[in-house]
Amino acid sequence: xxxxxxxxxxxxxxxxxxxxxxxxxxxxxxxxxxxxxxxxxxxxxxxxxxxxxxxxxxxxxxxxxxxxxxxxxxxxxxxxxxxxxxxxxxxxxxxxxxxxxxxxxxxxxxxxxxx
Amino acid sequence: xxxxxxxxxxxxxxxxxxxxxxxxxxxxxxxxxxxxxxxxxxxxxxxxxxxxxxxxxxxxxxxxxxxxxxxxxxxxxxxxxxxxxxxxxxxxxxxxxxxxxxxxxxxxxxxxxxx
Numbered sequence: 001x002x003x004x005x006x007x008x009x010x011x012x013x014x015x016x017x018x019x020x021x022x023x024x025x026x027x028x029x030x031x032x033x034x035x036x037x038x039x040x041x042x043x044x045x046x047x048x049x050x051x052x053x054x055x056x057x058x059x060x061x062x063x064x065x066x067x068x069x070x071x072x073x074x075x076x077x078x079x080x081x082x083x084x085x086x087x088x089x090x091x092x093x094x095x096x097x098x099x100x101x102x103x104x105x106x107x108x109x110x111x112x113x114x115x
Numbered sequence: 116x117x118x119x120x121x122x123x124x125x126x127x128x129x130x131x132x133x134x135x136x137x138x139x140x141x142x143x144x145x146x147x148x149x150x151x152x153x154x155x156x157x158x159x160x161x162x163x164x165x166x167x168x169x170x171x172x173x174x175x176x177x178x179x180x181x182x183x184x185x186x187x188x189x190x191x192x193x194x195x196x197x198x199x200x201x202x203x204x205x206x207x208x209x210x211x212x213x214x215x216x217x218x219x220x221x222x223x224x225x226x227x228x229x230x
Contacts, residue, residue: 035218035221041223042222043207045218045219048217088158090157102173103148103207105159
């Protein structure tokens with residue numbers, strides 16, 4: 001069973017500061033996803049990390065994957081208020097025989113960026 | 116290009132009743148997954164449908180059942196509703212994993228409240 005843990009669960013940071021959200025997972029996962037969720041809204045895909053050492057960047061967000069350490073990070077650079085949201089990481093577990101898969105989500109990190 | 120659409124948006128039921136939620140996948144997607152998201156938690160995988168069959172199931176009781184139609188749309192049925200079934204139910208679609216490294220696309224969800 002794949003388990004995913006995120007920390008911190010709550011993060012309050014000032015605009016302009018940098019911070020990192022950590023995502024640990026328990027067993028081998030081929031891929032790691034990051035999603036953003038605004039209050040009352042659905043999940044928006046941010047990054048798909050497909051291999052060890054993968055790094056992806058979009059604006060002030062950068063995600064990386066270390067499959068050996070079973071760790072992914074989401075780094076926020078010079079935070080702005082618009083980044084306030086809940087961020088989820090999700091591990092991917094494939095069932096090759098059935099041709100199916102499932103995502104296992106962490107509990108999420110609620111980020112509040114204070115002016 | 117329409118994304119994932121879910122109906123209804125909100126639903127209020129009483130304990131013991133039955134409910135059906137509906138989902139139309141994003142154009143070009145053939146796989147539908149359902150998730151339950153309790154307040155303040157990450158989404159939890161219920162099951163996945165492909166080619167009109169349930170391919171994978173999470174840790175949910177048999178009260179939760181589903182169906183996929185030839186046009187790839189899907190329904191989630193929950194029988195004998197309990198207070199603990201109150202949650203946001205999310206539908207996500209994707210192309211079958213063999214052919215795509217893209218993320219699942221989520222609908223806006225159905226907010227189910229049990230009184």
